[in-house]
Amino acid sequence: MGGSTYNPHEVDDDTLLRVSKSSFIGYAKCPRRYWWDKIALPDVMSPSSPEAERGRAIHAVMEDGLHDKKWDQHAEVHGVAGDIGVSALGDILAAVAEAWGGLEITEIEVKHEVPYSCEYSRQEEGVICVDHYDVILVGLIDAVFRMPDGSICIVELKTGSANQGKLSRTRKELAYYRYLYEQVHGEVATHFLTIFPDATDPKFLTDLMNKRNTEVFMGMTQGLGVLEPVGTRTVNAMFKTLHSSIHGIMTHEWPIKWSEYFCTQWCDYHLSCNEQLLGVAGDITMG
Numbered sequence: 001m002g003g004s005t006y007n008p009h010e011v012d013d014d015t016l017l018r019v020s021k022s023s024f025i026g027y028a029k030c031p032r033r034y035w036w037d038k039i040a041l042p043d044v045m046s047p048s049s050p051e052a053e054r055g056r057a058i059h060a061v062m063e064d065g066l067h068d069k070k071w072d073q074h075a076e077v078h079g080v081a082g083d084i085g086v087s088a089l090g091d092i093l094a095a096v097a098e099a100w101g102g103l104e105i106t107e108i109e110v111k112h113e114v115p116y117s118c119e120y121s122r123q124e125e126g127v128i129c130v131d132h133y134d135v136i137l138v139g140l141i142d143a144v145f146r147m148p149d150g151s152i153c154i155v156e157l158k159t160g161s162a163n164q165g166k167l168s169r170t171r172k173e174l175a176y177y178r179y180l181y182e183q184v185h186g187e188v189a190t191h192f193l194t195i196f197p198d199a200t201d202p203k204f205l206t207d208l209m210n211k212r213n214t215e216v217f218m219g220m221t222q223g224l225g226v227l228e229p230v231g232t233r234t235v236n237a238m239f240k241t242l243h244s245s246i247h248g249i250m251t252h253e254w255p256i257k258w259s260e261y262f263c264t265q266w267c268d269y270h271l272s273c274n275e276q277l278l279g280v281a282g283d284i285t286m287g
Helices: 021-029 031-040 050-068 071-077 086-098 162-184 202-209 232-250 262-267 270-277
Strands: 003-004 017-022 104-124 127-146 153-158 191-196 213-219 222-229
Touching: 003 127, 017 021, 017 232, 021 031, 021 162, 021 232, 031 232, 050 071, 050 086, 050 104, 050 127, 050 153, 050 262, 071 086, 086 162, 086 213, 086 222, 104 232, 127 162, 127 232, 153 162, 162 191, 162 232, 202 213, 202 222, 262 270
Parallel strands: 003 017, 017 127, 153 191
Antiparallel strands: 104 127, 127 153, 191 222, 213 222
């Protein structure tokens, strides 16, 4: 296997497009932001927000704590001592272990790289054309558990707000990880477990508890773990987004998907996009 890159301009016979969960979902959310991050300014690191730093720290606590259950000790090491999210995380995992008679951990924070042949169908002058792209899929799965019946469960930790929209978006990420795990280990995961240590919305909890085939694990004062069977619709939606994103990246399509809230609050490049939308500046991706 040769090299890989996120920049389609660098793809050649020896270098394949590199695709991660965040890159293909990020492209689907806004192709222009992908262009800025991966092509225009790939070596520029934006300052990390306190929320992102906290999220990384709690992920590290989970990785270490799954080995020995010393949550408080690891929270101290990673700078989140006394964080209620850490306590909730421990509570949720303890509840899962109690329900299952223990936790059988298959892997924790293992990075996978998988060759993949993407096919994208499109219509051109009434004729269906199929484009083929060989890429490298990469991903770091938070954790994988084996359930009491021997089934595989893909685990994802999500800090911050918890709601139905976030759960729906997370399912697509889990479907991507499920595919990677299957390709590496030959086992197909049947369930997803999404852990929301910061969940506090009672309506979100009520909706989940009333949902068929969904099991909810709760922390003592906050936090939810949502165990769901893998849905065919989720898997199909993931592949549709994956293939569409790969095609868009490889054909250098960088449109702006403007959101008055998201762009101005969360994107470092919104001023440039706003100027183009207002007609003050030209399209720099065409330059």
